[in-house]
Amino acid sequence: MPKQRITKEMVVNAAFEIARNSGMEQVMVKNIADKIGCSVQPIYSYCKNMEGLRRDVVEQVGVFIQNYVRTHIDKEDLFRSTGRVYIQLAKEEPALFRIFILHQRNGISSLDDLYRKETDPHVAEFIAGQLNISTDKAKQLHLNMLIYTIGIGTIFSVTEPGISADEIYMQLEAAYETFLKQALYA
Known part of the structure; x- marks a missing residue:
């Protein structure tokens, strides 16, 4: 089976889902890797630091909420x-x-x-x-x-x-x- 290519979008989406279900404090490299089904190495390649990833998650949360409000x-x-x-x-x-x-x-x-x-x-x-x-x-x-x-x-x-x-x-x-x-x- 070919290796799955992990993208930044996959990392951010996995982090968003973790944050959505368990809170931002659970957005950790190991949890993201488990969610995607990969080792931690691809996560580290996209995340120079967790603060940047958390900012990406907050941005995605903002987009989610704008859409939620608009539709409700x-x-x-x-x-x-x-x-x-x-x-x-x-x-x-x-x-x-x-x-x-x-x-x-x-x-x-x-x-x-x-x-x-x-x-x-x-x-x-x-x-x-x-x-x-x-x-x-x-x-x-x-x-x-x-x-x-x-x-x-x-x-x-x-x-x-x-x-x-x-x-x-x-x-x-x-x-x-x-x-x-x-x-x-x-």
């Missing part, structure tokens, strides 16, 4: 449903959610930096138009929901046996209503 969002209620989709993601893919939320973000020294780096700049304009509020108020509403969703989603993804999704969604909806009132009447 309610296009009739974009803003409100986005939070629900992230909570659903935390439930269905807790390891990927944690990787996405907890990966190192460089160049962030304020919440405004975080907002600009992590969101589409047109979202605040869209929210402002939908709710008939200023773009600044829409941005603050969006930032508040982003912070709240990250927090409650993280709690949801790390609890055992787990908080019910209904309870989480109820909290998310209460936060939305509170932040919306603040945006509308402040």
Whole structure:
């Protein structure tokens, strides 16, 4: 039988699957080699260091999450449903959610930096138009929901046996209503 040619894509995909099923801490050369069914040598040839491979995995996680959100969002209620989709993601893919939320973000020294780096700049304009509020108020509403969703989603993804999704969604909806009132009447 001819030798299997191991590619970088195979290594990154195997590392992604390991991270998805067991968390980033299990992304190790031996585990990747076992997953692919090869010796550790081909893995080392692609991975000058594990940090670079982990960055590749984080990038693949980001792509996965963008596709997940795009396919699960309610296009009739974009803003409100986005939070629900992230909570659903935390439930269905807790390891990927944690990787996405907890990966190192460089160049962030304020919440405004975080907002600009992590969101589409047109979202605040869209929210402002939908709710008939200023773009600044829409941005603050969006930032508040982003912070709240990250927090409650993280709690949801790390609890055992787990908080019910209904309870989480109820909290998310209460936060939305509170932040919306603040945006509308402040």
